[in-house]
Amino acid sequence: MNLQILLKNISKKIIKLTRSLSIFHRLLIGFSLVIIIFSIGIISFVYDVVEDKMYQTNINYVFQNVEVVSRLILKELHGFQALAEDFTDEEKTIDLLEDIGDLATAGLFENGGKTQYEENKAELNHRLYDTFSNRYILNAQIVTDYDQFVQMSKEGDVKGGQLKDLEAFLQSDLYKQVKGLPFQSRFHNTIKENSVFVNNRNANISIGNYLMLISPITSGNGEWLGALVLNIDASFLTGSVDIKKQFNQDLYIVDQNGIIAPLSSNYFFYYYPDKVWEQIYDSEEGLTKLALSAGERIAISENLNLKDWKIVSILNVNDLMEEAHKIRNITLILTSVALMLSVGISFFVTSTIYNPLRKLVQSMKAFGEYTLVPNYHDPYPDEIGSVGQQFMVMVGQINEEVRKKIEIGMLHQKEKIKRQEAEFKALQMQINPHFIYNTLDIIRWKVMNLEKGNGELSQTIGGFAQLFRYNLSLQEGHVKVIREIEHIQQYVRILSLLHERKIALQIQYEHKEIEDIIIPKFIFQPIIENAIVHGKVHQVEGAEICIGLSTRQNALYIEFSNNGKPISEERIVYIQNKLRYVVKEQGSIGLVNIHERIQLTFGEDYGMQVSSDSDGKICVVLVLPIIDKV
Incomplete structure (x- = not known):
């Protein structure tokens, strides 16, 4: 609480001090501070990013250099081994x-x-x-x-x-x-x-x-x-490979006891204590930071795959970042020049804002104190000039504005009443379907009593009631695959009863986890309905609708096929064009609606694909993202 009061008092003092300054000085200080703070922040951020990037790039370059040297040295040593083994064999x-x-x-x-x-x-x-x-x-x-x-x-x-x-x-x-x-x-x-x-x-x-x-x-x-x-002169290692030396790095072949031989023509290792080699061999990443009396060093090592020998490059951190420091110095100089220019430009811009604004304020004070027609004129069409011109007609528009506000208030009140009436009607629309569902449930129980069990008629009524309840759950825009499958199973049972022919529904999962994937609601029923209306699957002996669900490339693929009547190639092309250009027509929007819903929800990478097999049977594929929760 005391901190809150302290901050509040400090805020009041700052505001008081700021308001004691003229607008001119406030704008000038504000512009300057914004430019300076923004510039320093951006430059600091960019420099940090560039410095880190250059550091990593240089380190990677040295790693590659050490790796190349390791391969070349190993090749030389293997050459001596091959010569010796040829003789001994x-x-x-x-x-x-x-x-x-x-x-x-x-x-x-x-x-x-x-x-x-x-x-x-x-x-x-x-x-x-x-x-x-x-x-x-x-x-x-x-x-x-x-x-x-x-x-x-x-x-x-x-x-x-x-x-x-x-x-x-x-x-x-x-x-x-x-x-x-x-x-x-x-x-x-x-x-x-x-x-x-x-x-x-x-x-x-x-x-x-x-x-x-x-x-x-x-x-x-x-x-x-x-x-x-074989006693091999260690000097062959120095200069035996073409080493492109940068960052003043010193290259050595070492083991856990220290330097075996230097690989650089001018090298320094007199100030490297024994603990340096222990630190290098303890490092698993091949990069070791060394704090030495001569300054900070970085050691980059590569196993030579020959006993416990390593190729080690030791370099000065300042040498490694020399180019980055040059960029920093140049940036600071350019930034200082830019800041001085920015302050001068801020002064000029502030004057162009403050002077006409002061003139407008004086006219407004005059209007409120001793005249209804202030003497104000600004020939420039900028924002301040436009405000001044509008000020000249403001007095004549006050009554009109008040009248408009009153009318707007009345319109808002009418809209509120209309919204309440719409909400009441929506509530009635929800009550009536629930009443129908409850009535269907009562009828089903009555029929079960008459059938003395769960007969075909009571099962059909129950399935229809479940379809009706599924349709009532308007608040659910997405459901699990298993719920959509259960819904379509009930739907196919009712279609079988309606057309007096058994329609088999085959469901094939690539794996059981697909049942829990989240998909949009009501995307299966229009496709099944399309198989009945256009594929006439119910008129075929052994009618069957197949649904295959699989995942690949981080997407869910749902394939619908049936053994109904063939569809002409022209009809297939017609449907494909409707999906491609999202053409909605009266009485034929089911497939297009599903395609558009999927693309609006998940993007153009997903949607519906329609094709035909060699027998002319239609095949519909839905491509959806894999979502495990809403």
């Missing part, structure tokens, strides 16, 4: 390793075994040298449980490297893991590994900054022979 490689393994287990110095061992080893070294010539492959060698084989040509030239400590590698978890899964070549993140492999030409130089690909080698019966080890 070659029959010559397997045969050499089997022979070497047999010689190693049989003893190197027995029966010339050492010489044969060295020859097989040399041939395997030559194959490694010739096969793996890609400049990004830093080292290619085969590791077995008893030896390692390196890249060496027939001329004795060496490249690549070898394990610094074979025994340590054989005991490592990595080697044991590969040996435990001898049917799958796998990449391993060894980017930070150092001093495991040394250069074949200079044992003092270690091989580093590489990804390790290990491809197991097995015999035909699955026996473990060894593993092919």
Whole structure:
């Protein structure tokens, strides 16, 4: 209550302050405020929409960019895998390793075994040298449980490297893991590994900054022979794909431990803490917002489908929205200029309203105070000028206006009386049908007593009474399908009695739920009546009317057919034209009325369709929307 009083007092003060100003100043302030508030509101709304749209568009673009990069990188990595697997699957490689393994287990110095061992080893070294010539492959060698084989040509030239400590590698978890899964070549993140492999030409130089690909080698019966080890220079990832860099995004291949390799030529990751990668891997949507000391960042990631590796793009939010901010600044400048122009235009327009209005007010005051014929003239035909001209004839029209108001009041009173009489007559019209229905009900009970049960005559009277009651429910414009079906069943029973011939009514539902769909009332009876009047179905032996109800394309289809007499093609075309152009004729408006009711209620997508089958029998289809409640 206190708040209501406070608001009321504030409202009075504002009104008092406003009314203390002249109309000129009120109009000027009002115009200016409306223009400013409207402009700021529209611009803010539009900018928010544009900003959100640009943000989403840019994010989608980066997602697509990351997805493309992921496919290209995966293609490169699969290329190395294919090269390794082709080598390990070659029959010559397997045969050499089997022979070497047999010689190693049989003893190197027995029966010339050492010489044969060295020859097989040399041939395997030559194959490694010739096969793996890609400049990004830093080292290619085969590791077995008893030896390692390196890249060496027939001329004795060496490249690549070898394990610094074979025994340590054989005991490592990595080697044991590969040996435990001898049917799958796998990449391993060894980017930070150092001093495991040394250069074949200079044992003092270690091989580093590489990804390790290990491809197991097995015999035909699955026996473990060894593993092919490729050390691939991680620098091949940077620049190996044509990346269109926008928004200053940094692209990386990462795993849960951090960056494996950068994909951008100029990149920054020195300020990314370990928790960043945890947040990225915890995100299920591929988009992570990062709050870093260097500012807000967005990380967009895509699974590489290779172990737990991901392609990650990290970009600055300000870079992402740079174009949107430019648009905002330009919009603010243009809006400021437009507002200044609007205030000037408001001043001019206000003057053209205030000055003639002030002149008119002065004339009105003069008319009320000391003259009946004020001196007023405005040559301009605008609204204020028109008001002034009408003011000059107002005095002579006062009595006429009063007389008209009195006459209008009397007409209103007469109309009220007529409405009351019409309501009374409508009430009488409702009472009389109810009286008839009640009388029919009494007759039915009398006949049932005479028939000593519910005989054919009493059933007919009861059915007619139900038809009559259904027709009395005028307040119902729509009913469930089941009620319209029950009504038409009673109607067909009475027609059978009237024409002394059994007319079968077949009802077919696509599914039971159709019974509860809401449809307009009284749309079945005219179609059944049409089958009797024009189809002469009652004159046919085994007379039958079929109604099929089905749903498709979010609509209810009700199909009527009968085995009555054929209808000529000209008659069908005539009915179709009446429905198309909604032609109403005396005594033949049933079908057209149904069609028009449906279209007026639900739109032109619905209505009635009329066609004929190959035997010339008419087929009527009603198309209605699916409505489950009124």
